[in-house]
Amino acid sequence: MQDRPRRPRIADVAREAGVSKTAVSFAFNSPGRLNPATAARIRDVADLLGYRPNPVARMLAQRRTMAVGILTPQPLSVTFSNPFFGTFGEGAAEAAEGAGYGLFFVSPLQGSLARAIGRATVDGFVAIGLTEDHPEVEQIRRSGLPIVLVDAPAFPEHGSIEVDDEEGARGAAAHLLGLGHRELLVIGVEPPVGREARPYPARADGDDVPGRRLRGYRSALAARRVALGDERVVVGPATFAGGAAAFNRAWEDGLRFSGVLAMSDAMAVGVLRAARDLGLAVPRDLSVVGFDDLEIARQTEPPLTTVHQPVRRKGAEAVRILLSLVDGRDGDRAEHLRLPTRLIVRGSSGPAPRPGGPATRSG
C-alpha cells in the first residue's frame, strides 16, 4: 500500500532536469543567477513532479522561520473564548501578514508552557499575560529569541507595550462616583493560571492587568472615601458567561450595589444579561462600566460605557516591535510603548438611584 508516492525532493528535480541541486535552489530563490531558459526548464520539471521545497529544511538552512509566536499562559481554548483576543489577534495578524510572517499560537502543551516554547518554530514571541518574572521569559531569553511583553513592564532588551490600566480604571470608577454611586461591585478577570492562587484581593498589588485595574478603582474610591470591601471584588473568566456568573454569585450572596465595574467588556455584557434576568433595568437600576471597548460594546442594549484601550493596535504594534527586534534593527534597545486609555460614556451608566430605591439595599 504505497499510497503516498513519496514527496519529490530537490535531488529528484535536479536529476530529472539534468542539473545540480544548487541550480534548482537558485531557480526558486535567485532566478537571476541562472540562465532564464535553464530556470524555466527547472521550474517546468519541478511543476511536473509536483515539487515543493520542504519548508522545514529551508528554515533550518536559513535559520529563520518567518513566523511569530503568540504566547499565552492559558490553554488556547480559554484564550479564544475571550473576545478581547479576537481583536488583539486581528491587529497581530495584520502586522504579521503584512511583513510576510505567519502566526503560531503557543500555549501550554500537556501542562507545560516551557515544553511548548521549546517546540515552537518561531523567530520571536509576543507574550500576552506573562510578566517578566515568569521563568518562561528567562527561558526564551536564553534561547536567544526576542520577545515582546504585552501588558507588562519589561527589561530594556525585551520589547513591551502597555496601556495605562490604572488611569483607565480610575476614570471608570470616578465616572460612577460622579454619578452618585456609592455601592459598587468590581468584577475582575481571573489572575493568570499557573501562579499561586492566593485569594484575589490580596493580589491588588500585583503588577498584572487585574492588579493594576483594581488599584485604579481603589484609588478613585479612596479619593472619595468610599469603601470597597474585599467581598465586593469577585472574579471569573473573561467571558460573557463568566461575567454573568460572577454577578449572579455576588447577588445571591446578598450583595447589593448600584454600579458595576467590570474589568472586561465580555464580562460586562454578561452582567447586562444577568441584570436583565433579575429584572434590573440598566442604567436606571444599575450602571455598568466595562473595560477594553471591544466592538461588542457598541452593540449591546444599552450600549456599554467602557474604558477604551486600543486593543487592535496593541496587537499590531506588538508584532511590529517584535519584527524590528528579529531583523536586528534597533541594536539592543527594544521599543517600549505605553498607550493611553480613555473613558467612553455610552448608555449603560447613569445617575445612581435614590438611596433606598429598588436595587440599592446595602448588602
Added chain:
Amino acid sequence: MQDRPRRPRIADVAREAGVSKTAVSFAFNSPGRLNPATAARIRDVADLLGYRPNPVARMLAQRRTMAVGILTPQPLSVTFSNPFFGTFGEGAAEAAEGAGYGLFFVSPLQGSLARAIGRATVDGFVAIGLTEDHPEVEQIRRSGLPIVLVDAPAFPEHGSIEVDDEEGARGAAAHLLGLGHRELLVIGVEPPVGREARPYPARADGDDVPGRRLRGYRSALAARRVALGDERVVVGPATFAGGAAAFNRAWEDGLRFSGVLAMSDAMAVGVLRAARDLGLAVPRDLSVVGFDDLEIARQTEPPLTTVHQPVRRKGAEAVRILLSLVDGRDGDRAEHLRLPTRLIVRGSSGPAPRPGGPATRSG
C-alpha cells in the same frame, strides 16, 4: 557587539560532557538507553549551557512538526473579526493541545494562499472556507499532507466535517413563516474572497455555506409560495458591524420587512442594534433569526432566536479527524462527519405585526 552569545548546539554539550552527540540526544529522548548517571550528567551540562534542542532541526530529522495548520482563505485579520472563529478555535485548540499538537494559522501571505501553504510547517491542514475545487486543495494533496475540509464536501481521501446548513436554514425560515411573516430580508455572509465576485444571489447554487443556507431559506419560502426578490438578499462581512451595515443599507433602499434571516449570529447582533437605533422593537416590530448559536446569542436583549450548530465541536472533531489521518490510522479512508442543526427559539422572534403595522410596509 557579540551580544547574542550563539545558542549552544548539541555538539557543544557533547564536547563539554565528554560524550557523543548521540548520547546527548538519548539523554533527552530515550534516557532509558543510557546509564542513569551519564544521562543525569549530560542533562546537568546541558542545563548549565542553557541548551535547548533546536526544534527545526528536530522536526527535519523526525519528519514531524507536531503542529496542525488552520487554513483560511481570508486574511487572518478578517477571520479573527468573526466571533464564529473564536468558538471554532476553542474546539480546535482543545483537540490539538490534548494531543500535544500546536496550532498554526495559515492565511494568504502577500496575497497568495499557495505561498503561505508552502511555507507552513505543519503535519496537516484543517481548511475552513475552502471547497474541494480550490486549486490550493490540490496543492496540499500533492504535497502529501492530509487535509480536513470544514463545511465542504470532500473526496474520500480527505476528511470532512459539515453540518446540515440547508435544513437549518429551512427551519429558520419556516419558523418565521409560521409566525405569520411574509416580508423577509436575508442577510448573507460575503462569499469567500478569491472567487469570482458574481452578484450574490446568482450563486445560490454554490456549494459553499452561504449558498447552502440561502437554498434552505428559499426552499422553505417556496413551500409557502412566498417570494424573495434578489434585492432582499444583502450581504456583508460576518461581523457585528457588517450585519448592522447590511441591514441599514436595505432599510435605506426603502425595503421593509417584518423578519430578518441572518446567516450569522454576529450579523444578527448587528441587526438587533441597528433596528433599535431605527426605533424598531424586537420582536414586536421586527423578528430576527441568526445562525450558529454562538455564546453571544444568549447575551443579547432579547436573546437571539437562532439555528444551533455545534461550532466548538466542529473545531474539535476536525482536528481529531486530521490527527487520525496524520497518524496513518484509518488507512486510506478518511472520516466524513455530518452533524445536525436545530432551531433554538429565544426572544428575538415573534408573531408578525398586523399588516399595515408600523414597520411592515412592503418595499
Added chain:
DNA sequence: CCGGACGCGCAAACCGGTTTAGCGAACCGG
C-alpha cells in the same frame, strides 16, 4: 592574440538535530 571580466553552473560544506548499525567490555551460565 592575449588577459581579464563575466555569465553560468557545480561540488561540497553546512544548518542541527535523530537514528541505525555496531563495537568493546562486563557479565553469565555451562
Added chain:
DNA sequence: CCGGTTCGCTAAACCGGTTTGCGCGTCCGG
C-alpha cells in the same frame, strides 16, 4: 575457560534544503 548476552555508548548516515567558493567557457577591449 569459553561463547553468547546484555549494557553503554559511538561513528556515520541521514533529514532536505541553502550557500560559498570556484571552475569553465565565452566575450570583449586593447
